[in-house]
Amino acid sequence: MSIMSISRGLALSLLWVATATAQDTDIKLTGKPYIDMDYGAFLTASIEVASGNIAQKGIAIRLDDGPGGVSQGNAFVLFDTDTMRVAGFWTGRGFINWQGIAMDGRHATHPRLVGNLMFSNGNAAGWASSRNNDNEKKGNNWKDTRLRGVDGVAYGPLPRKWAHWKGLHRQGSRVVLEYTVGRTSVREQPRLVTIGDRHVLERLLEVGPSTTPQAVQLAATTGAAVTVVDDRGKPQKRPDPRLAKSIAVLAASGGPAPGQIGLARDFTVSAWIKTTSGIGTIFSRAAVSGEWVPKGKTFFVRDGKLGFDVGWFGTVTGQRTVNDGKWHHAAVTYSHNSGQTRLFLDGRPDGAKELKSADEKNHIVRLGYTATNFMPPLNGALDDIQFFHRTLPVNDIARLARDQEIVQGRAARWTFDGDKPTKGQVPSRIANLSGGGFLGHNQGGRLVPGHRGLALSFNGQAQVRIGPRDRARPATRTNWLKKTVVASVVKGAAGARWDTTGEALRLVLPPAKTTRRISILTWQGPGQDVVATAAKLRKAPASPFWGDLARGAATQWRETVRTSMRRGDAKAPLAIDEITLPSKNPWRCWMRLGGFDYFSNASRAAVCTWQGDVWIVSGLGTALDGDDKSTAGKLTWKRVAAGLFQPLGLRIVDDQIYVLGRDQITHLVDRNDDGETDFYENFNNDAGLTLQRHEFVMDLHTDREGNFYYCRSGHYIKSQRGENCCVMKVSPDGAKLEVF
Numbered sequence: 001m002s003i004m005s006i007s008r009g010l011a012l013s014l015l016w017v018a019t020a021t022a023q024d025t026d027i028k029l030t031g032k033p034y035i036d037m038d039y040g041a042f043l044t045a046s047i048e049v050a051s052g053n054i055a056q057k058g059i060a061i062r063l064d065d066g067p068g069g070v071s072q073g074n075a076f077v078l079f080d081t082d083t084m085r086v087a088g089f090w091t092g093r094g095f096i097n098w099q100g101i102a103m104d105g106r107h108a109t110h111p112r113l114v115g116n117l118m119f120s121n122g123n124a125a126g127w128a129s130s131r132n133n134d135n136e137k138k139g140n141n142w143k144d145t146r147l148r149g150v151d152g153v154a155y156g157p158l159p160r161k162w163a164h165w166k167g168l169h170r171q172g173s174r175v176v177l178e179y180t181v182g183r184t185s186v187r188e189q190p191r192l193v194t195i196g197d198r199h200v201l202e203r204l205l206e207v208g209p210s211t212t213p214q215a216v217q218l219a220a221t222t223g224a225a226v227t228v229v230d231d232r233g234k235p236q237k238r239p240d241p242r243l244a245k246s247i248a249v250l251a252a253s254g255g256p257a258p259g260q261i262g263l264a265r266d267f268t269v270s271a272w273i274k275t276t277s278g279i280g281t282i283f284s285r286a287a288v289s290g291e292w293v294p295k296g297k298t299f300f301v302r303d304g305k306l307g308f309d310v311g312w313f314g315t316v317t318g319q320r321t322v323n324d325g326k327w328h329h330a331a332v333t334y335s336h337n338s339g340q341t342r343l344f345l346d347g348r349p350d351g352a353k354e355l356k357s358a359d360e361k362n363h364i365v366r367l368g369y370t371a372t373n374f375m376p377p378l379n380g381a382l383d384d385i386q387f388f389h390r391t392l393p394v395n396d397i398a399r400l401a402r403d404q405e406i407v408q409g410r411a412a413r414w415t416f417d418g419d420k421p422t423k424g425q426v427p428s429r430i431a432n433l434s435g436g437g438f439l440g441h442n443q444g445g446r447l448v449p450g451h452r453g454l455a456l457s458f459n460g461q462a463q464v465r466i467g468p469r470d471r472a473r474p475a476t477r478t479n480w481l482k483k484t485v486v487a488s489v490v491k492g493a494a495g496a497r498w499d500t501t502g503e504a505l506r507l508v509l510p511p512a513k514t515t516r517r518i519s520i521l522t523w524q525g526p527g528q529d530v531v532a533t534a535a536k537l538r539k540a541p542a543s544p545f546w547g548d549l550a551r552g553a554a555t556q557w558r559e560t561v562r563t564s565m566r567r568g569d570a571k572a573p574l575a576i577d578e579i580t581l582p583s584k585n586p587w588r589c590w591m592r593l594g595g596f597d598y599f600s601n602a603s604r605a606a607v608c609t610w611q612g613d614v615w616i617v618s619g620l621g622t623a624l625d626g627d628d629k630s631t632a633g634k635l636t637w638k639r640v641a642a643g644l645f646q647p648l649g650l651r652i653v654d655d656q657i658y659v660l661g662r663d664q665i666t667h668l669v670d671r672n673d674d675g676e677t678d679f680y681e682n683f684n685n686d687a688g689l690t691l692q693r694h695e696f697v698m699d700l701h702t703d704r705e706g707n708f709y710y711c712r713s714g715h716y717i718k719s720q721r722g723e724n725c726c727v728m729k730v731s732p733d734g735a736k737l738e739v740f
Helices: 003-012 394-401 527-539
Strands: 042-050 053-062 075-080 085-091 116-120 163-171 174-181 184-195 198-207 214-220 224-229 247-252 267-274 279-286 297-302 305-310 314-321 328-334 340-345 348-354 364-367 379-388 410-414 440-443 446-449 454-459 463-466 484-491 497-499 504-509 516-526 561-566 593-598 604-609 614-618 634-641 649-653 656-660 665-669 679-684 697-702 708-712 726-730 737-739
Touching (some): 042 085, 053 085, 085 198, 085 214, 116 214, 184 527, 198 214, 214 516, 224 497, 247 504, 279 379, 305 328, 314 340, 484 504, 593 697, 634 656, 656 697
Parallel strands (some): 593 649
Antiparallel strands (some): 042 053, 075 085, 163 174, 174 184, 184 198, 198 516, 214 504, 224 247, 340 348, 379 410, 561 634, 593 604, 604 614, 614 634, 649 656, 656 665, 665 679
16 A cells, blocks of 8 residues: 555545544533543643633643543643743633634634633733843843734743743643743642632642742732731731741732723623613713713613614624513623623623724713613613623623622622612612722612512613722731632742732742742632631641652553554545544544654554544554455554644654644653653744634644744734744754744
């Protein structure tokens, strides 16, 4: 059989053959191959944590134990290899929403996490740079120097002198991440610790010798402040140098300087509405008085359906009626990057359109009223109105429609059950239960029975004016005790200290001549429970660190899959025999091949799949009509790697496998000769990655000098990096990337 025949056979075998038998009998299969597949402990993809926070080169790692791999987990962490940050820590079933071209086939979208986000870090460095900061002092510099696209987003990896991703070690069902910060080597293993019903992220860090301080960021929240307290919850005047009794608490403050609620950044408005009228305002930001003007924004009912209008720019309209005299949950979300505006009715999508617009600084926010000549006041009732300064995902909107609590990003919540209200009363003020200002001033609204408790009835003339935000206040023991906070404690970090100067939990490690092993435990929960949780974590047994990584990991895919060659039609001018794929396999792997190459022994080849696998196939070239019927035309398939980022190129050099994904070229290293990858080594990841839906990376080749070449597509250069729609060249040692 010729090489041409083999390659053509592979090309003809790209169709998926219906799913395999399930290995894990307790897993409920969905019939969707991209969800049912066992990816192993991790999956690499561009994943959105929250609006404005996308890990372009994210490794999503399962933290809890159980069969089925990452897609079947209940607790996860997302690590971004561009920035060395923990982009998010979340819990709950579902993992991600599985949207994207390589998953459910959708274009112009990407997966987003599903579940309860405990805490996150935005698109910035996870460790400080050791270069001089703005005060000309060495170290602790957080200024992001990466190139920014026309959308203002920083793309690509941090400079190598700042931080550099080295690779991922597999350790059974766990992983060890390896990278450098300056000249300091770091190895890290994320773990899940459970205290009662509290989920805690433990970061086991092995930090090498360093001549400068090293600062790591654990969690961040815009408008927050850090308070360091002792083991009794009292603020520490002099931080404990051993951190033995220190607890760092990150709590949202009163917010920025006074100002109205803005609708030019990411937001979500949620409300319960009951009306029989075909038209009326729910929530607006418009001129203080007078007519409808440009840049005004209003969320309303018209013709009995939901709508959202941007003054003199455009409108998005819902599809289902709301004016039936029953309580309905209504919501609108907005993403400032794209201008995408989405309507939701009773937890389900109801319409979408791009409506991007700036705010007019003198406009004010009102409930039930817009302007004198556009969108009349509401005739109906409103209850439990919430405003979030983030774009809530679909699953969170559905949770609100089920009366479930969502706190993250919530700037205001107006209900009508405080201060011992009574039916028929006309309250003068409507408190914002989230605090920090945004007090409502009622003009004519009357209390009536609501969706839950009491609601505010609008008679076609009433309105509620929303006041400005209070001035920011630093978090104090009094106010953080009443909030949902993120807290952290540390074990084994002699001489370390907490940095309380920013809006993030940051730990500063001192210079050291030897390697240190540190445990950092971070969680989200009520402020009043912080001290008790910290005490339990300190009493818990220390988590064991990993063993000798050079010895490799235990074999995880012991089974091989046998298939047979399929003879082609010999009557045609060119006979092509087909290589059948192991579509029926114990891990339900979706076999859509993206690249292949031969070993020095041409009876063996390696193939990569679009879903992130690498397999080795043996038995190529055997005669279909050979005397030994047990081997004639028989192929053996062995799974050797998983969790890669949509690999569409593969090259074998000196019998070593190099795989090309959207994030990097990965060298697969088998340390113990069991035929499986123990170390996913980053050969080169210097290219930036954006979310262009056609930005495929494919077709890995080498020249006689050992240089690597691959194609990077993309239908427009959003990032301004000049790395799309071109052929890239990588030096033989992986140290240099250039446009060829």
